[in-house]
Amino acid sequence: MNFTQSFRLAVKSLLTSKMRALLTMLGIIIGVAAVIIITSLGNGMQNYMNRQFEQLGANLIQVQLWGLGGGMSSRTVDPDDMYELVDKYPQYLSGVSPYVMTQGLVRHGSDEYEHTSIYGVSEFFYDADRGQTLSGGSLGEGRFLSYIDVDRYQNVCVIGSYLARDAFGGDALGQTLTIKGTPFTVIGVMSEYADSTEGSGDDVIYIPYGSAMRLNGTGWVDLYLFNSADNDTSNVAKGLIESRLYQTFQTEDAYFVMSSAEMMDAMDSMLNTLMMILILIAAISLLVGGIGIMNIMLVSVTERTREIGIRKSLGAKGRDIRSQFIIEAGTTSAIGGIIGIGLGIVMANVLTNVIAFALGTGNDGFVAVPTLGGIAVSFGVSVGVGILFGYLPANKAARLNPIDALRYD
Known part of the structure; x- marks a missing residue:
């Protein structure tokens, strides 16, 4: 079974139980959205402060x-x-x-x-x-x-x-x-x-x-x-x-x-440190999301034991079973990551208007800036978390004895 077939099976499995899939993704969605929001606000604040210092003169x-x-x-x-x-x-x-x-x-x-x-x-x-x-x-x-x-x-x-x-x-x-x-x-x-x-x-x-x-x-x-x-x-x-x-x-x-150049560097250093701490806190949601994916994949292995036994009896090897479940876990976390990125960008824009209004700066003041690098890293981490936490259930599925799997009720 190639990657395309495994991906289609993964999507079909998610669509079979939409609510369960959404709840499984929730930790990933929240974690990725939090990282996007924090990095966007941090970049926006950094740019805003730099503009203020530039007005003062370097x-x-x-x-x-x-x-x-x-x-x-x-x-x-x-x-x-x-x-x-x-x-x-x-x-x-x-x-x-x-x-x-x-x-x-x-x-x-x-x-x-x-x-x-x-x-x-x-x-x-x-x-x-x-x-x-x-x-x-x-x-x-x-x-x-x-x-x-x-x-x-x-x-x-x-x-x-x-x-x-x-x-x-x-x-x-x-x-x-x-x-x-x-x-x-x-x-x-x-x-x-x-x-x-x-x-x-x-x-x-x-x-x-x-x-x-x-x-x-x-x-x-x-x-x-x-x-x-x-x-x-x-x-x-x-x-x-x-x-x-x-x-x-x-x-x-x-x-x-x-x-003023030293002031700018000191403020940037403080802001970067604060952003890193907040991102690490937000990463806890990604960890929780990964555990959720692992739990649901273990349940999925149990529910599909007979299916695994049938596939193995027809010639499927352990690595085929393992790759199918890993791709399914990665697909789940990837979709959650995409939803989280979209939610994070929307919330960053909303907070831009709120903060700009609070600062009284209007459209030319504070602007939260989602960066392509931040989005790419968030998406990559979400997929990585899914694959990492999906490996244990996938490995369990790959080691099932086909005879015992076929007799499982």
Whole structure:
């Protein structure tokens, strides 16, 4: 009996008891669908995060200083030190912006905004050539902070689209709001970045970092954003920053420097590890499905004992019987794998819409991406599981004594 005949017999056997066949495939279907969904969501999240990092620019370098003003070290660096470093190495560093986060009640008239994020930055935070801030936002109206604004601690601000719409009805330029009781004049409005809701990425205010320091009542900055001159000099620029900070603090424990490329690699590594763990968990369903196939094939061998005896008495060899049952087990798992792949792709598309809606990114944001490689591996594993767990029943069938099989009732 050749492969084609064995395959036809396998399909005929499955069609004879459709419900039993479906229940037998259920573990394989769930396992394959879970693997497809996990890999699709993982690839989609990886692509989404990479696009976010690309918006920031591959030459962005973040510098975090630990314990300034908290007693960790009497040595400090200030914005002038960082500006001096940029001026000293213009071939490696193109600019720096202090990044001061502050909190406080924002008011406009009788309206209060408690969840607005307030950031103190320099004029370099906005790159006019790229038309973007270092955080990936773009300017919609007016202008961004200038050198004069920052140098003179002027009380001006650039606000997000949420405040522009909710507080000023879309006409914000030249208007005034207060932060911790201090009035600030709106000189610019950012384009919509998130979903223009309270507390979102559009509920922000950018002010000169010196003004933010005054609002905080502190005399230091613990976070800086540098830009290397280009992508190729990013590692050299990072080394120069680390060398400068070590000269001041004499310990590497006082600061942390990371480039956007390193951030991207770290996030990819974490996501890949998480995906692998979830895939291994999903593989348990494939194991359960394989056990289910083995059980049902053992039952099938018992039910078809007389058929096996008749075939052997007519000249069928043990390897023919073995191959028939192995092909039947493989066919069962292959069909389950195909159904699981289809279910996984459908669910991945459904989850794409759900997650994109939750993130407020629309069609250009998060997209779950089923890969051909993932589909092929899932299908191959499902068939392999069927063959592996089908071998024991097939071997049992092949070893049946034809006389005993014919006498079986």
